Amino acid sequence: MSVIIPVAGGKGGVGKSVLSLNLSVALASQCKQTILCDLDFGGANLHTMLGLKNNQNGLGHYINKLVSDIPSLVQSTGIPNLHFIAGDCLFPGVANMDFFTKQKIIRELQKLECDYLILDLGAGSTHNVVDFFLVVDNGIIVVTPEITSILNAYSFLKSVVYRFCYRQFAPKSAGRQILHNSILQRLEGKDFSFHQIMQVIETTLPGEGYECLxxxxxxxxxxxxxxxxxxxxxxxxxxxxxxxxNKLSIDLDFIGYLPYDECIQYSIAQRQPAAVLYPQSLFAQSLIPVSKRIISAQTTASRLHDAPEDFDDIVKEFYSQHGN
Ligand SMILES: Nc1ncnc2c1ncn2[C@@H]1O[C@H](COP(=O)(O)OP(=O)(O)OP(=O)(O)O)[C@@H](O)[C@H]1O
Ligand SMILES: [Mg+2]
Known part of the structure; x- marks a missing residue:
């Protein structure tokens, strides 16, 4: 079974696709069989960044029942160990797929044979994006150092935690109802933390609130x-x-700091990943420790006991090596 890494961000244009693509190249270059999958329905553009024509079957064909299996969609990229699954292939309406289709895609993706499966997700916090993100409990969120990106990432995380908790309670259960009501009250200005919401659930339904926490x-x-x-x-x-x-009662694990680097624009114009065209660039070099951290997280015995990386340390280390 592969290690699945969904890449989301809440905000558009923060570099989800650039990161998904170049991280995939970095993993592939360390001899990891990697499949990069374009799940940004309505905004698929990885094929362009890879220099591939958009005339192969992709998930749009699967969703429209023109092909019956996902493994047949895997195409080679010309980069050793890196394979690709195209996105909507210009079929309109694919992003609005129903719940069962989404579940089927998730099950099929989980069965793919490779070491790493990278999922490039669209912007926003729709159920579909959040559900693909929640295929694992440690997906990647890309942010930029702008307040709008930070707030959108927070909104996205709030949707993730809400959806996660929602799925912990059975349909039509009292737990789901309390959770839903608390969120509605939040919208009215009473800003409960998820910890407080779970305490309310615990009072009414002993055991269930703490179980969810x-x-x-x-x-x-x-x-x-x-x-x-x-x-x-x-x-x-x-x-x-x-x-x-404070608000969501979850810890975040900072795993990387990547600089603004003009080589990204040049590489997109040349339709090749920066990590292939400019392996010595600051961007490509900064991605190497990130990919190593990702690989070692899977090989250490228990990720849960690892201390989360301190973001300050990661940024300071970057500037001590490369200057300000
Ligand atoms: N590290 C970087 N340095 C310089 N420019 C960058 C960097 N990362 C991304 N960019 C620029 O930002 C643009 C948007 O990046 P990208 O398409 O990866 O964002 P996205 O989050 O996938 O957007 P969308 O939500 O539209 O899918 C790129 O076209 C590129 O010009
Ligand atoms: Mg994108």
Whole structure:
């Protein structure tokens, strides 16, 4: 079975696709069989970044029942160990697929034979994006050091935690109802933390609130800051970490800091990944420790006992090596 890594971000244009693509190249170059899958329905563009024509079957064909299995969609990229599954292939309406189709895609993706399966997700916090993100408990969220990106990432995380808790309770159960009502009250300005909501559930349904809280501790989204500009950027990361802890009762694991680097624009214009065209660039070099961290997280005995990386340390280390 493969290690699945969904890549989301809440906000558009923060570098989800650039990261998904170049991280896949970095993993492939370390001899890991990697499949990069374009799940940004309505905004699929990885084929362009890979220099591939958009005339092969992709998930759009599967969703429209023109092909019956997902393994047949895997195409080669010309890059050793890196394979690709195209997205909507210009079929309209694919992003609005029903629940059962989404579940079927998830089950099929989980069966794919490879070491790493990278899922490039669309912007926003729709159920479909959140459900693909929740295929694992440690998906990657890409942020930039801008307040809009940080707030959108927080919104996305809130949707993730809500959806996670919602699925812990049976349909039409009292637990689901209390959760739903608390969120509605939140919208009216009473800003309960998820911890407080679970305490309310616990009072009414002993055992169930704490059980859900226990489940939430398994959620450990990983954060990568992209388009970094200076050492002060660590403040933005800390802000997101505090919001997640105080309001959502979850810990975030910062795993990387990638600089703003013009080689990205050049590589997109040349339709090849930066990690292939400019392996010595600051961006490609900064991605290597991230990919190593990802590989070692899977090989250490228990990820849950690892201390989360300190974002400040990651940013300081970057600037001590590369200057400000
Ligand atoms: N580290 C970087 N340095 C410089 N430019 C970057 C970097 N990362 C991304 N970009 C620029 O940002 C643009 C958007 O990146 P990308 O398409 O990966 O974002 P996205 O989050 O996938 O967007 P969407 O939500 O539209 O799918 C790229 O076209 C590129 O020009
Ligand atoms: Mg994208």
């Amino acid at each position: 226990k489940g939430m501790q398994q959620l450990k989204p990983r954060i990568i800051m992209n388009m970094g500009r200076n050492i002060q950027n660590s403040e933005m990361g800390k802000r997101l970490q505090q919001l997640a802890q």
